[in-house]
Amino acid sequence: xxxxxxxxxxxxxxxxxxxxxxxxxxxxxxxxxxxxxxxxxxxxxxxxxxxxxxxxxxxxxxxxxxxxxxxxxxxxxxxxxxxxxxxxxxxxxxxxxxxxxxxxxxxxxxxxxxxxxxxxxxxxxxxxxxxxxxxxxxxxxxxxxxxxxxxxxxxxxxxxxxxxxxxxxxxxxxxxxxxxxxxxxxxxxxxxxxxxxxxxxxxxxxxxxxxxxxxxxxxxxxxxxxxxxxxxxxxxxxxxxxxxxxxxxxxx
Amino acid sequence: xxxxxxxxxxxxxxxxxxxxxxxxxxxxxxxxxxxxxxxxxxxxxxxxxxxxxxxxxxxxxxxxxxxxxxxxxxxxxxxxxxxxxxxxxxxxxxxxxxxxxxxxxxxxxxxxxxxxxxxxxxxxxxxxxxxxxxxxxxxxxxxxxxxxxxxxxxxxxxxxxxxxxxxxxxxxxxxxxxxxxxxxxxxxxxxxxxxxxxxxxxxxxxxxxxxxxxxxxxxxxxxxxxxxxxxxxxxxxxxxxxxxxxxxxxxxxxxxxxxxxxxxxxxxxxxxxxxxxxxxxxxxxxxxxxxxxxxxxxxxxxxxxxxxxxxxxxxxxxxxxxxxxxxxxxxxxxxxxxxxxxxxxxxxxxxxxxxxxxxxxxxxxxxxxxxxxxxxxxxxxxx
Amino acid sequence: xxxxxxxxxxxxxxxxxxxxxxxxxxxxxxxxxxxxxxxxxxxxxxxxxxxxxxxxxxxxxxxxxxxxxxxxxxxxxxxxxxxxxxxxxxxxxxxxxxxxxxxxxxxxxxxxxxxxxxxxxxxxxxxxxxxxxxxxxxxxxxxxxxxxxxxxxxxxxxxxxxxxxxxxxxxxxxxxxxxxxxxxxxxxxxxxxxxxxxxxxxxxxxxxxxxxxxxxxxxxxxxxxxxxxxxxxxxxxxxxxxxxxxxxxxxxxxxxxxxxxxxxxxxxxxxxxxxxxxxxxxxxxxxxxxxxxxxxxxxxxxxxxxxxxxxxxxxxxxxxxxxxxxxxxxxxxxxxxx
Ligand SMILES: Nc1ncnc2c1ncn2[C@@H]1O[C@H](COP(=O)(O)OP(=O)(O)OP(=O)(O)O)[C@@H](O)[C@H]1O
Ligand SMILES: [Mg+2]
Numbered sequence: 001x002x003x004x005x006x007x008x009x010x011x012x013x014x015x016x017x018x019x020x021x022x023x024x025x026x027x028x029x030x031x032x033x034x035x036x037x038x039x040x041x042x043x044x045x046x047x048x049x050x051x052x053x054x055x056x057x058x059x060x061x062x063x064x065x066x067x068x069x070x071x072x073x074x075x076x077x078x079x080x081x082x083x084x085x086x087x088x089x090x091x092x093x094x095x096x097x098x099x100x101x102x103x104x105x106x107x108x109x110x111x112x113x114x115x116x117x118x119x120x121x122x123x124x125x126x127x128x129x130x131x132x133x134x135x136x137x138x139x140x141x142x143x144x145x146x147x148x149x150x151x152x153x154x155x156x157x158x159x160x161x162x163x164x165x166x167x168x169x170x171x172x173x174x175x176x177x178x179x180x181x182x183x184x185x186x187x188x189x190x191x192x193x194x195x196x197x198x199x200x201x202x203x204x205x206x207x208x209x210x211x212x213x214x215x216x217x218x219x220x221x222x223x224x225x226x227x228x229x230x231x232x233x234x235x236x237x238x239x240x241x242x243x244x245x246x247x248x249x250x251x252x
Numbered sequence: 253x254x255x256x257x258x259x260x261x262x263x264x265x266x267x268x269x270x271x272x273x274x275x276x277x278x279x280x281x282x283x284x285x286x287x288x289x290x291x292x293x294x295x296x297x298x299x300x301x302x303x304x305x306x307x308x309x310x311x312x313x314x315x316x317x318x319x320x321x322x323x324x325x326x327x328x329x330x331x332x333x334x335x336x337x338x339x340x341x342x343x344x345x346x347x348x349x350x351x352x353x354x355x356x357x358x359x360x361x362x363x364x365x366x367x368x369x370x371x372x373x374x375x376x377x378x379x380x381x382x383x384x385x386x387x388x389x390x391x392x393x394x395x396x397x398x399x400x401x402x403x404x405x406x407x408x409x410x411x412x413x414x415x416x417x418x419x420x421x422x423x424x425x426x427x428x429x430x431x432x433x434x435x436x437x438x439x440x441x442x443x444x445x446x447x448x449x450x451x452x453x454x455x456x457x458x459x460x461x462x463x464x465x466x467x468x469x470x471x472x473x474x475x476x477x478x479x480x481x482x483x484x485x486x487x488x489x490x491x492x493x494x495x496x497x498x499x500x501x502x503x504x505x506x507x508x509x510x511x512x513x514x515x516x517x518x519x520x521x522x523x524x525x526x527x528x529x530x531x532x533x534x535x536x537x538x539x540x541x542x543x544x545x546x547x548x549x550x551x552x553x554x555x556x557x558x559x560x561x562x563x564x565x566x567x568x569x570x571x572x573x574x575x576x577x578x579x580x581x582x583x584x585x586x587x588x589x590x591x592x593x594x595x596x597x598x599x600x601x602x603x604x605x606x607x608x609x610x611x612x613x614x615x616x617x618x619x620x621x622x623x624x625x626x627x628x629x630x631x632x633x634x635x
Numbered sequence: 636x637x638x639x640x641x642x643x644x645x646x647x648x649x650x651x652x653x654x655x656x657x658x659x660x661x662x663x664x665x666x667x668x669x670x671x672x673x674x675x676x677x678x679x680x681x682x683x684x685x686x687x688x689x690x691x692x693x694x695x696x697x698x699x700x701x702x703x704x705x706x707x708x709x710x711x712x713x714x715x716x717x718x719x720x721x722x723x724x725x726x727x728x729x730x731x732x733x734x735x736x737x738x739x740x741x742x743x744x745x746x747x748x749x750x751x752x753x754x755x756x757x758x759x760x761x762x763x764x765x766x767x768x769x770x771x772x773x774x775x776x777x778x779x780x781x782x783x784x785x786x787x788x789x790x791x792x793x794x795x796x797x798x799x800x801x802x803x804x805x806x807x808x809x810x811x812x813x814x815x816x817x818x819x820x821x822x823x824x825x826x827x828x829x830x831x832x833x834x835x836x837x838x839x840x841x842x843x844x845x846x847x848x849x850x851x852x853x854x855x856x857x858x859x860x861x862x863x864x865x866x867x868x869x870x871x872x873x874x875x876x877x878x879x880x881x882x883x884x885x886x887x888x889x890x891x892x893x894x895x896x897x898x899x900x901x902x903x904x905x906x907x908x909x910x911x912x913x914x915x916x917x918x919x920x921x922x923x924x925x926x927x928x929x930x931x932x933x934x935x936x937x938x939x940x941x942x943x944x945x946x947x948x949x950x951x952x953x954x955x956x957x958x959x960x961x962x963x964x965x966x967x968x969x970x971x972x973x
Contacts, residue, residue: 104473116454116456365762366670367957369766370908386942521767582778591770591771595767596756599760
């Protein structure tokens with residue numbers, strides 16, 4: 001079991017009367033890419049929210065490398081090495097791309113608290129270099145002195161991915177990372193994510209785009225109306241009649 | 253290092269020179285009075301400190317006057333109990349303001365947005381009301397805390413024979429009234445400006461701006477925002493405490509009205525007027541408000557009559573009462589209007605206005621944004 | 636028991652004023668999304684409507700004073716009394732309630748001008764800027780009133796008929812010492828009527844329905860193609876009138892002066908936030924609650940036990956409620972959460 005990175009055990013979550021997650025179990029193994037697919041409103045984002053401490057589950061446990069995550073503060077979870085790209089990009093719109101990518105590095109380094117108030121930003125050469133490097137990786141290096149708010153939706157997403165990568169997370173959660181991207185950019189993102197995978201980073205990825213799912217995922221779980229209705233290798237899941245039904249008769 | 257027009261060192265030197273030379277260039281502007289100069293420097297410190305909280309984190313405190321008041325009380329008590337020397341007064345003022353800020357900040361920072369503003373307001377109003385009522389033994393209530401002949405002044409009594417009148421505040425013998433008082437405040441102001449500049453340029457400052465821009469993002473990258481916010485709050489409270497103790501040093505008296513919410517409103521106003529989140533803006537705002545307050549409130553109808561004496565009498569008699577509405581005791585009306593105009597047309601404050609002018613003057617030269625090690629947040633107007 | 640009832644009654648009239656101001660504040664906040672720091676000034680403007688109306692009624696001329704027989708003496712006599720000797724004096728007596736007639740159109744005008752001229756441009760701007768610009772406006776209004784009416788409070792009288800005290804204790808079979816000024820009863824009744832009127836308007840008219848929907852979800856209502864602009868103006872005017880009337884009727888209880896608006900504003904804001912931003916019911920109940928709590932804290936026994944408590948109780952309650960209930964008593968999730 002030591003190679004289990006993320007383990008969701010009987011997670012329940014409801015909003016008022018609406019049950020968003022019921023009895024969800026999920027195992028994500030070290031170094032793999034685990035895709036979660038499912039129709040709109042299935043509870044996919046809610047699942048990630050529970051993982052990163054944005055929502056507390058009504059019952060059940062989330063463990064990360066054997067450590068309990070449930071009940072922890074978001075920043076603690078992030079410090080443990082869980083990073084997330086959100087469905088609607090969460091960036092710092094008034095700042096430059098470079099600052100956007102440098103900030104998480106500071107958070108990681110001084111997150112618990114360090115009064116780093118006297119040293120100038122100019123002295124942070126190593127972090128700056130790393131940030132520039134990452135901006136190159138995500139293909140935004142030439143715009144690094146622009147304000148992030150002016151980026152297109154797809155670029156914001158890539159920027160956010162960069163902000164997560166500089167954290168060197170052990171587990172990266174991606175909520176529809178290619179939504180709003182052109183085909184070209186989608187392919188670039190796939191390549192980038194493959195590259196990360198070769199570095200051994202574990203990923204959970206939510207995607208509607210099956211092309212992305214099949215290019216990246218080692219395993220797929222299908223979520224519909226808050227329940228995992230199927231799981232396994234991508235090829236197997238594709239043939240599963242329950243999955244087809246969920247998509248066709250689902251919330252579309 | 254390319255920072256648009258100015259590097260930080262030039263910026264700092266320029267600031268220091270302008271402040272120290274105030275008696276010179278304010279002479280022709282009719283602002284060269286030691287009292288007024290002292291107030292420029294003191295309220296400059298207050299506003300610069302306020303800006304560290306509001307400008308960087310976006311948290312709008314409506315209770316900073318409490319720290320100003322505590323700084324004053326602590327300073328006067330230091331004069332009464334220990335010595336008339338200014339240094340211990342400052343230390344105590346800053347220290348107690350810091351303690352109070354830590355307590356108020358610890359609780360208020362549990363909430364954000366307007367809830368935070370109301371919490372700070374509530375705490376400050378409590379301090380003010382208590383200072384007026386049950387805390388009278390410490391604050392001397394409505395009369396205000398004053399020096400008296402009977403004060404023990406333990407340290408002073410060892411070294412100096414008590415004179416016949418009330419002793420005056422000093423810095424190792426140098427009297428802290430008049431120009432020496434101003435220069436003392438000015439030096440502290442320059443130090444405060446320097447510290448604030450370092451904070452703005454540091455990773456700490458960048459993280460605070462990150463909290464302002466997207467607090468959630470900061471959390472989900474692993475930042476525990478609480479201690480950061482609290483530190484910013486305490487630092488800005490300590491600036492206010494310093495300003496409060498300087499008020500007491502230049503005029504050894506502390507009254508509760510210094511803690512009232514109107515005083516908190518005033519510092520918000522100064523910061524906004526100059527430019528929130530800019531380095532020099534708060535100083536500019538504080539200076540302008542204190543300057544116009546001084547100039548405008550000195551006018552009365554007789555003075556106005558003289559000014560307009562070149563007009564035919566009948567015309568002057570119509571104009572004077574109208575203008576009179578805006579000056580003298582009506583100065584607040586001008587202030588209110590000025591305030592509205594600034595918020596409506598120039599939410600970035602005067603600094604933004606100036607930089608717009610500068611851009612306009614420089615034509616359509618493309619303004620390049622510099623990031624990372626070379627960031628200059630003050631070139632980006634506050635929201 | 637008597638003492639408790641008396642404190643509740645004493646708290647009620649102040650609470651009623653808080654409730655009325657807070658009602659308008661939160662209505663404006665909930666529908667327009669505007670944090671209006673000039674709302675207290677509107678309360679004060681209402682109060683000065685009463686003062687103005689009273690002054691107008693008392694415009695006088697010199698007439699011979701017939702009560703002085705030794706020499707020819709003159710005294711001021713209001714035209715009203717000269718023209719209508721029968722009911723002129725009565726009209727003057729009732730100047731406070733009658734000034735409602737002046738206050739309503741005047742406050743509507745003020746509300747209209749303010750919303751069209753200023754507030755409208757701030758819908759999309761950050762709350763901090765809204766606070767600041769309305770704060771500036773409040774200073775301006777306050778200073779104008781000071782310039783016109785002077786800095787001193789100007790006492791206004793309740794009609795003779797209502798200026799005594801009601802022997803509530805006797806009515807209820809309790810102690811005779813339990814008395815309560817008639818006018819405060821009137822104020823209480825008046826507030827209740829206004830509060831019900833506003834709620835009924837929101838509850839039972841289609842107009843109000845749209846406004847309520849707008850409070851819940853402004854964007855969607857806007858998308859429905861409803862002319863939300865016009866409704867916003869009307870909502871703002873209603874809030875203005877409510878604040879103004881609250882001010883008019885409060886004048887016999889508290890002689891109005893130019894800074895009464897600010898005093899009430901700070902407290903009313905606390906009330907709104909304690910009630911929960913955007914919750915009308917919360918604002919009204921928090922208003923009465925804080926009024927009563929304050930009145931209890933001013934009891935001598937309480938003060939002996941906890942010196943100074945009467946000075947800080949409202950703020951203390953506010954702090955505790957906000958720390959325990961993040962959104963106040965009845966606030967909804969998502970309102971001003973970030
Ligand atoms: N904070 C919340 N409060 C109330 N209901 C919520 C909340 N968050 C999500 N829901 C509801 O829970 C259900 C699942 O939402 P979720 O966002 O997890 O779906 P999703 O699978 O991510 O859908 P999509 O593909 O559209 O992103 C939806 O019906 C949604 O309306
Ligand atoms: Mg989703």
